[in-house]
Amino acid sequence: MEENEDLANKKKHRERHSARWKGTLAVDRTLPTTLAVEKLKRRKAKKDSLNAESDGISAKQKNPKAFAFNSAIRAERRFRRKQDIETKKQHIPLVDRTPIEPPPVLVAVVGPPKVGKTTLIQNLIRLFTKTPLANIKGPVTIVMGKKRRVTFIECNNDINSMIDLAKVADLVLLLCDASFGFEMEIFEFLNICQVHGMPRIMGVLTHLDMIKNSKTLKTTKKTLKHRFWTEIYPGAKLFYLSGILHGEYLRNEIKNLGRFISVMKFRPLQWRSTHSYLLGDRLEDLTNQELIRRDPKCDRNVSLYGYVREYP
Incomplete structure (x- = not known):
């Protein structure tokens, strides 16, 4: 009688949900996949119900500690970087005055x-x-x-x-x-x-x-x-x-x-x-050589090659 009572009190055998080998290398994964999908559905339903109960309260308001910073130094660096980027955007943009063929x-x-x-x-x-x-x-x-x-x-x-x-x-x-x-x-x-x-x-x-x-x-x-x-x-x-x-x-x-x-x-x-200037990098004397031979101090015709850099 005692043995029969012990057998009755024992829990029933539960089927295992992990994959089983079936003599080959293939594994039956259908059961665990189904359970995982059901678990995700239950979790999503629970999340939706919590969101419905919150009545517009954000996650940061519900759990502010989760959104607090871990390191004050890292937070300060992040703040400084953000301010630097915003300050750069406020600078006056440079006007590109370079022509199609810019000077060297x-x-x-x-x-x-x-x-x-x-x-x-x-x-x-x-x-x-x-x-x-x-x-x-x-x-x-x-x-x-x-x-x-x-x-x-x-x-x-x-x-x-x-x-x-x-x-x-x-x-x-x-x-x-x-x-x-x-x-x-x-x-x-x-x-x-x-x-x-x-x-x-x-x-x-x-x-x-x-x-x-x-x-x-x-x-x-x-x-x-x-x-x-x-x-x-x-x-x-x-x-x-x-x-x-x-x-x-x-x-x-x-x-x-x-x-x-x-x-x-x-x-x-x-x-x-504010200062325009002319830069000549090459000079050529175009005067007739015969005039120079007759009078070395005669008026010369000179050709200058270079760039005029003019600013408004």
Whole structure:
């Protein structure tokens, strides 16, 4: 009798809902899928009933802790980023005044004597044209892309050339002898640029191969970089040309510098927007040679080639 009572009290056997093997690799998944669908339906019905009971109360109002931020620092960064984006939208959009064929970007190579200005221009020309240019006389214009031409001008070591180039240069490559440091010509040119509207300036350190000690080289680079940042702005771009091999700078360093020049963008300067100017990069004498032979001081007919940059 006791055994019969124990059997009656035992729970009935429940069918398992997991998949079963049926002798092959195929698995019967129909039952679990049906149960999952029913479970989702019940959950959706419960959610709908809760939404109906809430009478317009949002989820954030029902459970405010679920929508609170975890980190105050992360929330502050997110807020700052949002404000920065909104502030950028409020800026006055720049009017694109560039014509169909814009004038070439003017790159001035500035620095003291014997710092490597001519060698740098020759290397950049060779990089983009695949042709060496041994003798440079005056400005050199090369094509860097479908819509970009670049004119390289070497600045002479006199105050008049510095003033002229500071007025018209879009980009300045400021060369410095790393083994000697910044010289007076560099500071003079920077003061001139501050008066005439500061163009984009990139520093280039040359003659690094003159410093043999690696620790001294590292210290010199760091010192000159921070001195350069003091004069321009913190984070200004500074390139290092390690040395000269077979009369040329290292190819990878020149390629890196040329890549920056080819993609750089320029914003209109306040000083230039109020001062129109004419830039002549080539001059031809059209006077009859016979007149010059008879009278070397006769009146000349001269043809100038260049660009007139006029602003309203």
